[in-house]
Amino acid sequence: MKTQKRIVELLPGFNCGACGKKDCAHFAEALKMSQAGVQDCPVLKQERFRSKRAVLEQMLNHQDGICKGAVPKVGLIDQALADFVLHPLRGEPSCRETLVNFAGVHLEKGQLIRYRPLGCPIIHFGRVLELTNGLLDVWVIGPCQFINKGEEPVELGICMILSFQGRIEGQLPAIGQTVKFLPAHCMMGKVHSGIVVQMVDGQTRIDCIDLKVWQHADRLPSS
Structure with a gap:
């Protein structure tokens, strides 16, 4: 489990404020x-901090409630087959989601929100x-980290997920290809589908997100 003390030890310790915070502790x-x-710390991008950055990225990518260990390419709920697993971008806690805020609630960067994606229980x-313009990244x-925690989330109700951004584990798709993928942070192990609109060094953006199931593992044609 990540601790703030351990994170501070892995930071450069210059307290320069280039990340937008008061100091490294903040x-x-x-x-x-x-x-x-x-990626918000420009000093960590220097070659001399490469090893610490790698440890820090691994720590942040495996926090409680997100992704632990290998993720299967077959959905847990409906046994749908995925083309690949979508992992968080380096140093981020989960894949990025772009949401439509139907509630019209005024929000600011950094706020904690509570919502249910359309089609997900x-x-x-x-x-x-x-x-x-009403879209949220x-x-x-x-939910694991914020059950019974002190920070009060802003309630948005139902939101529609328009896109995902993350790193691909598996065969890289082509731009414009319709794909089935398994977000590594998905608690249900639910295979999603969408269209690849961006691909750079294994990092992708997938639009037109859908939760429909196409093909099940037990219905594959025999070889």
Whole structure:
């Protein structure tokens, strides 16, 4: 489990404020609460901090309630087959989701939100990263971390997920390809589908997200 003290030990310790925080201790707290990412510290990008950055990224990518160990490419709920597993971008706690905020609630970057994706029975907790014309880019950071915790989330109700961003584990698809993928942070192990609109060094953006199941493992044609 990640601790703020351990995160501070892995940071450069310059207290320069380039990350937008007062000092490294405050940045460590933001990392621990999923309010910032490793990429927000420009000093960590220097070659001399490469090993510490790698340890920090691994720590943040395996926090409680997100992803532990290998993720199967067959969905747990409906046994649907996935083309690949979608993992978080480096140094981030989960895949990024772009949501439609039907509630019309005023939000700000860094706020904690509580919502249920359309078609999903699981309540999600997310951290707002960007806001653009009613669309929200968020990290999914719960529900495990924020049950009975002190921070009060903003209630959004039902939201529609438009896209995912993350790193691919498995065969890389082509831009424009319709794919089935398994988000590593999905508690249900539910295979999603969508269209690949961006692909750079194994990092992808997938739009037109759908939860429909196409093909089951036990219905594959025999070879």
